[in-house]
Amino acid sequence: MKVLVINAGSSSLKYQLIDMQTEKAVAKGGCERIGIEGSFLKHKANGKEVIIEKAMPDHKVAVQLVLEALADKDHGAISSMNEIDAVGHRVVHSGEEFTGSVLITPEVLKKIEALSDLAPLHEPANVTGIKACMAIMPSAPQVAVFDTAFHSTMPDYAYMYAVPYEDYKCYKVRRYGFHGSSHLFVSQEAAKYLGRNDLKIVTCHLGNGSSISAVKNGKCMDTSMGFTPLAGVPMGTRSGDIDPAIIEYLGAKKNMSVSEVLTYLNKKSGMLGISGVSSDFRDLSAASEAGNDRARLALDMFAYATKKYVGAYAAAMGGIDCLVFTAGIGENDSFIRAKVTEGLEFLGVEIDKEENNKRTGDIHDITAKGGKVKVLVIPTNEELVIARDTARLSE
Numbered sequence: 001m002k003v004l005v006i007n008a009g010s011s012s013l014k015y016q017l018i019d020m021q022t023e024k025a026v027a028k029g030g031c032e033r034i035g036i037e038g039s040f041l042k043h044k045a046n047g048k049e050v051i052i053e054k055a056m057p058d059h060k061v062a063v064q065l066v067l068e069a070l071a072d073k074d075h076g077a078i079s080s081m082n083e084i085d086a087v088g089h090r091v092v093h094s095g096e097e098f099t100g101s102v103l104i105t106p107e108v109l110k111k112i113e114a115l116s117d118l119a120p121l122h123e124p125a126n127v128t129g130i131k132a133c134m135a136i137m138p139s140a141p142q143v144a145v146f147d148t149a150f151h152s153t154m155p156d157y158a159y160m161y162a163v164p165y166e167d168y169k170c171y172k173v174r175r176y177g178f179h180g181s182s183h184l185f186v187s188q189e190a191a192k193y194l195g196r197n198d199l200k201i202v203t204c205h206l207g208n209g210s211s212i213s214a215v216k217n218g219k220c221m222d223t224s225m226g227f228t229p230l231a232g233v234p235m236g237t238r239s240g241d242i243d244p245a246i247i248e249y250l251g252a253k254k255n256m257s258v259s260e261v262l263t264y265l266n267k268k269s270g271m272l273g274i275s276g277v278s279s280d281f282r283d284l285s286a287a288s289e290a291g292n293d294r295a296r297l298a299l300d301m302f303a304y305a306t307k308k309y310v311g312a313y314a315a316a317m318g319g320i321d322c323l324v325f326t327a328g329i330g331e332n333d334s335f336i337r338a339k340v341t342e343g344l345e346f347l348g349v350e351i352d353k354e355e356n357n358k359r360t361g362d363i364h365d366i367t368a369k370g371g372k373v374k375v376l377v378i379p380t381n382e383e384l385v386i387a388r389d390t391a392r393l394s395e
């Protein structure tokens with residue numbers, strides 16, 4: 001069985017074709033600048049990479065081009081588009097409507113569209129991708145896999161904000177959390193690796209966007225992102241948690257509307273805003289090593305905030321058996337892993353410095369000898385989570 005995984009943005013569309021027998025991607029790529037001049041498709045399969053420059057006025061044309069690339073005699077991975085058995089879509093928000101992945105019917109699609117209020121930038125783009133695939137592949141089952149769904153098991157005292165209760169009831173104001181497929185994948189991999197399901201795991205998805213989750217016995221108990229992905233630890237360009245009163249104060253000082261301040265907190269803050277150098281941790285490390293004190297400060301703030309969540313979630317779960325690092329920074333940045341775990345010996349968290357400095361590209365145990373808490377580096381695979389759910393629901 002072959003599953004096409006689609007992640008549609010407002011002007012982009014990323015894809016992977018996954019062979020479910022091997023659970024490996026046989027082709028992957030992405031369309032950029034959909035609806036904008038200069039659109040192109042970057043496609044990789046059979047060890048070949050091609051760039052196809054073609055006008056893509058909308059997502060339907062983009063999907064058509066992806067299918068043509070996948071079935072191409074020279075750089076394709078299948079002989080005809082009929083080999084695609086099902087399509088899995090990454091959808092950012094499930095609200096409280098869905099608590100897991102779902103086969104898309106016209107009713108389901110309407111419900112997903114109605115969630116656009118909660119994610120006005122991403123949900124409509126996801127819906128556009130779904131509609132394009134439904135139009136071009138009407139006989140292939142389409143499945144929605146939500147970024148928020150894994151967090152739907154949080155208890156009410158963890159997901160509620162202390163604003164008047166009617167704002168939760170009427171307007172659905174609550175913590176939702178994001179990166180759910182990644183937290184699910186790495187917590188399952190950790191359980192498999194350790195051969196146990198009764199685990200208290202803190203999963204640290206540290207990438208351009210970062211979030212930490214508390215996972216007890218396979219279920220999410222709490223997570224650091226909130227109503228939107230702006231909450232939690234400081235990120236590449238997002239502020240993370242701040243005192244909400246700063247929004248009005250900064251707006252008045254800088255003559256910005258609420259919406260402009262929110263864009264500022266999403267796009268100009270975090271590591272980029274503190275360092276003035278970059279949002280990329282490779283650049284920050286190089287600048288810090290060269291003596292840039294603001295780059296040093298940004299890295300210290302990130303590690304400190306992450307460490308505080310590890311401690312908080314250990315307290316929330318009544319202990320911690322395993323700490324997982326994943327995503328771009330979590331998988332690659334040994335300095336940040338060392339900084340986050342430094343001083344957590346009182347919890348039983350200790351890492352082996354030599355192991356921490358190695359990069360394996362696979363599950364990697366960096367626990368110090370005798371360390372009580374298993375510390376694991378686990379490459380994430382959100383696409384595989386989407387493909388597995390799609391295969392299961394379309395059978």
Ligand code: AMP
Nearest residue numbers: 207208209280281282327328329332333
């Ligand atoms: P992601 O959002 O998971 O793709 O992560 C992207 C981020 O990971 C980049 O912006 C970098 O900050 C970080 N990253 C990727 N590779 C490395 C590396 N080798 N060392 C440190 N940071 C890295």
